[in-house]
Amino acid sequence: AQRVTQPEKLLSVFKGAPVELKCNYSYSGSPELFWYVQYSRQRLQLLLRHISRESIKGFTADLNKGETSFHLKKPFAQEEDSAMYYCALSDSGYSTLTFGKGTMLLVSP
């Protein structure tokens, strides 16, 4: 069975500090991995997908198949990064998403 684990419910950092939101997964095939973000009172939106290898809003995520991880990183956190972050995976051929429980990121001034 596929599963996504986000071990931290809450991550609190100061502005300018590095951020790493952890995500581990279990899946027998070759999944697609995603990070979704939900800002306060807004809808869930896609932040990153591993196949695009982009940096969005300064965030990057590298898929590590050996460690089955897809951690989200940003070198210098900004206050506007405060949000709920969800890691998700999809069977690349199928397209339904399995989500982790989410990590709330709070960036203080």
Added chain:
Amino acid sequence: NAGVMQNPRHLVRRRGQEARLRCSPMKGHSHVYWYRQLPEEGLKFMVYLQKENIIDESGMPKERFSAEFPKEGPSILRIQQVVRGDSAAYFCASRDRPNTEAFFGQGTRLTVV
């Protein structure tokens, strides 16, 4: 394009009543997904529909829950005889074809009293 629209945003039902949740996908999108988020949990897949067809309902509870996506009109998630455990946020997502970005609605928060 207004994005994925869900209504109502908040719904209160007494135990035993029926709840109807609506989802209008983005224009041109024919693939709709429903997810449920229980308190302190991540979103859990319920059902995947394409116009007039249920593609995958493996996440749907076996009883009381049904979903449809008619040729015309929004997708409907219907919960009959609601119980307190049905209280959750229900999210709808749409995409124009598989393996493209899924766009989410703002969700319907169902409270059963």
